[in-house]
Every structure is written in C-alpha cells, then in structure tokens.
Amino acid sequence: MTLYFSHDECLSHLTPYGHPERSDRLRAIAWALSDEAFADLDQRDAPLGEDAEILRCHPPAYLDRIAGAVPVSGRRQLDADTTLSQGSLKAARRGVGGCVAAVDAVLSGEAVNAFVGCRPPGHHAERKTAMGFCLFGNAAIAAKRALDHHGLDRVAVVDFDVHHGNGTQDLLWDERRAMFASTHQMPLYPGTGAASERGAHGQIVNVPLAPGSGGAEMRAAYDEHVLPALRAFAPELIVISAGFDAAADDPLAELQWETADFTSVTRALCGVAREVCEGRVVSTLEGGYDLSSLGAGVAAHLAVLMEEAR
Numbered sequence: 001m002t003l004y005f006s007h008d009e010c011l012s013h014l015t016p017y018g019h020p021e022r023s024d025r026l027r028a029i030a031w032a033l034s035d036e037a038f039a040d041l042d043q044r045d046a047p048l049g050e051d052a053e054i055l056r057c058h059p060p061a062y063l064d065r066i067a068g069a070v071p072v073s074g075r076r077q078l079d080a081d082t083t084l085s086q087g088s089l090k091a092a093r094r095g096v097g098g099c100v101a102a103v104d105a106v107l108s109g110e111a112v113n114a115f116v117g118c119r120p121p122g123h124h125a126e127r128k129t130a131m132g133f134c135l136f137g138n139a140a141i142a143a144k145r146a147l148d149h150h151g152l153d154r155v156a157v158v159d160f161d162v163h164h165g166n167g168t169q170d171l172l173w174d175e176r177r178a179m180f181a182s183t184h185q186m187p188l189y190p191g192t193g194a195a196s197e198r199g200a201h202g203q204i205v206n207v208p209l210a211p212g213s214g215g216a217e218m219r220a221a222y223d224e225h226v227l228p229a230l231r232a233f234a235p236e237l238i239v240i241s242a243g244f245d246a247a248a249d250d251p252l253a254e255l256q257w258e259t260a261d262f263t264s265v266t267r268a269l270c271g272v273a274r275e276v277c278e279g280r281v282v283s284t285l286e287g288g289y290d291l292s293s294l295g296a297g298v299a300a301h302l303a304v305l306m307e308e309a310r
Contacts, residue, residue, distance in 0.1 A: 001106055002302065003114040005046040005098035010118045012087025014075060016060070019083065020252060022288035023100060024145040029117050029126045029285075032041030033302070041306065042111070049096025049136070056144040056215060057137045057171045059207065062128050066092075066135060078130045083088045093137040094118050095284070099142040107150050107237065112283040112309035113270075114271020115242070115270060115302055121253045121286040123165035132163065132190060138284050139241045140171035143178050146237050156235035157219075159184070160218075160265050161286040162253040164193030168241060169204060175202040179233045181226045183218060183247070184205045185253050190196055205229045211254035215261035218246075222268050234276045238269060243298035244288030252289050262297045266304040279308055 011023040033041065034085045054063055060115055069076055069084055076084045086110050095118035102114035117130070124132025143155040156179040157172065159165040164184040169192065172178045186208030207221040230238070244262065245256040273279045284299065288294035 001040055001111045002100060002306045003111045004041050004043045004117060004302065005102055005114065006043070006117040007046045007084035007094040007098070007212045009087060009095050010091045011117070013120050014085035015083045015086065016075065018142070022073070024291060025288065025294060026117065028291040028295040030300045032299040035299065037303065041302065044096030046092065046094040046116065047101055047139055049093040049100060049140055053096050053100050053141055053145060054136055055141050056125060057149060066130065066221060067195050080094070082130050082133055088120070091118070092120055095120065096136050099138045099282065099284055100145050101147045103237070105149070106280050106282055107146060112279050113305045114283070115305060116282070116284040117298065118285060122229060122284070123159055123161060123168045125167040126170040134167060137164070137167045138170045139203045139239050142239045142284065143172065148176050148179050151199045152236045154179070154233060154235045155237045155239060156181065156230055156233055157239045158230070158269055158270060159241035159243070160245040160246065160288070162255050163189055163243070163287060164206070165241055166192040170206070173199045173204070174197070176203060177236060179203045179229065181205040181229060183209055183221050183226065185211055185255050186210055186297065188253055194289045198237055203233070206252060209255060212256060214256035215258060215264065218257060218261055222265060227268060227272055230272045231276065232267055235281045235283065236277050237282065238273045238277065240269060240281060240283035241286045242301055243281045243286035244294045247288070247293035247297060249290040250288065252287070256294060259296045259300050263300045263304055266301045270308045274308070275308070281305065
C-alpha cells in the first residue's frame with residue numbers, strides 16, 4: 001500500500017502575490033490526483049508535528065524564534081524569499097507530522113511507501129536558519145525519526161529537487177548514520193552542493209548538473225554516482241526530497257527534465273530500495289513551481305510508488 005499525507009491547513013501558509021511557492025501548488029497536485037488512476041490511493045490527513053520531532057534537527061531557540069515571528073495578521077518576511085503568515089506555523093507542522101507519520105507507517109509495515117504532499121517545503125532550512133521558502137527540515141527530521149525512534153542503523157536521503165538541499169546537508173553533516181545524496185543545477189541558488197562537499201564522515205554525495213541538462217544527464221548522474229553509493233551504504237529506509245522544479249517549464253531553473261524523467265528517477269530509487277530495504281521509501285514534497293509540470297510530476301512519482309507497493 002502507498003499512503004498520501006496532506007492537510008488543508010497547508011493552504012493557509014500565505015505568501016505574497018506572485019510568489020512561486022503558493023497555495024495553488026497543492027491545488028494543482030489535488031487536481032492531478034483526482035484522476036481515476038489514483039482512486040485506490042490511501043489519502044490521510046497529516047498530523048501536526050510535535051515540538052520533540054522538530055527538535056531532533058533544530059534547537060529550541062530556533063523553534064521559539066519561528067513561533068514568535070508568526071504575525072497575528074498579514075505577513076512577515078524572514079528573508080527576501082521566506083514568508084510567515086498566521087497559518088504558516090501550523091502548515092509547517094503538518095509537513096513535519098506528515099513525515100513522522102509516513103516513517104512510522106512504513107517502518108511498522110502498514111505501508112510499503114508513502115508520499116507527503118505538504119507545504120512549505122523543507123530542504124533549505126538549516127539548523128538555525130529559515131531560508132529558501134523553508135522553515136523546518138522535513139526530510140532530515142524523517143531520517144532522524146527513523147534512526148532515533150525506530151532504532152535504524154542507516155537511512156539515506158536522496159534529493160532530486162533542482163536546487164541543492166543545503167538545509168538537509170547542514171542537518172545531517174555530522175550524522176554518520178545518514179547518507180545524503182543530491183542532484184541539482186549548478187550554478188543556482190543557494191550556491192552550495194559542490195562535489196567536494198562530502199560530510200563529516202564522507203557520507204554526502206553531491207552531483208551538480210549543468211544548466212540545460214536533461215534526462216540523459218540525470219540518468220548518467222544516478223547510474224554513475226548516486227545509485228552505487230546507495231547500494232554501498234545499504235540504507236534500511238530511503239527518504240526522497242521530491243522537488244519537481246527540474247522540469248523544463250519551471251520558472252526558477254534551467255534543467256530540462258520531462259515528466260518521464262521523474263518516472264525514471266523514482267523507478268531507479270525504488271529499485272535500489274527493493275534491493276536493500278524491502279522497498280521502504282518515504283517521499284516528501286519540495287519544489288516545483290510550474291503548476292502543470294508539478295501536477296504531472298507528482299502524479300508520475302506517485303504512480304511508480306503505487307506500482308511498487310502492489
């Protein structure tokens with residue numbers, strides 16, 4: 001079984017007019033998943049993430065600072081890109097809670113895999129810094145939940161968002177039990193993700209892709225670097241930071257992936273999961289700002305997850 005976690009409160013994280021990370025992203029996904037192909041998808045409300053889960057990756061002072069910055073009305077800018085509105089903290093907690101619930105369901109054997117379709121995204125949130133539209137490091141929190149609560153020895157996080165997951169890298173830099181692998185356009189925001197960035201224990205794999213790269217270059221990067229590293233690490237769970245902004249029509253970057261490429265990368269990662277961890281995958285939404293490409297990409301990603309879970 002494949003589980004899908006989301007929540008209407010994620011629509012209440014309001015950003016300025018014209019901001020690419022907007023509520024319509026989730027509406028586009030909901031429309032894509034209304035197709036009869038997803039009639040059997042088990043859709044559930046993402047619970048609110050508890051403080052203890054956020055504190056697996058962020059210090060108490062950071063959580064207090066975010067909570068204290070939430071406006072009573074209107075919006076407040078944390079930086080040029082990252083906005084808080086009255087509903088932002090609850091929305092972000094839904095992302096954390098969805099990831100925790102997904103990890104628990106997959107590791108208990110209730111589901112083979114799960115996808116968390118919440119916003120704001122998380123992979124740019126560093127230990128003490130909100131940035132790049134992100135407040136809490138959802139993927140890293142999912143990994144730490146699996147390691148510290150469930151007692152796993154090895155978890156891998158793989159990020160195929162077009163932007164480097166600097167936050168996930170920061171949160172897992174010193175964690176020898178967690179591998180982090182990322183493919184991303186370079187040069188591009190946030191400017192991190194060079195191949196030389198290897199982590200405190202050599203457990204980080206960064207594979208920059210040149211602007212204009214398409215599916216062929218992506219598959220070569222995975223075949224030559226990411227998949228062999230995953231097999232060697234042999235994680236007991238794979239967490240995917242699933243960004244869909246590598247799509248050719250996305251306004252924020254210059255990679256040229258087609259919908260079939262999201263199918264391909266998902267199938268490749270699920271193939272390794274079958275080999276090393278009984279197919280156990282938890283995926284969480286990151287970027288994707290062209291609404292049509294986002295809906296199609298998520299649908300393609302979920303179709304593979306559902307196929308793997310049958």
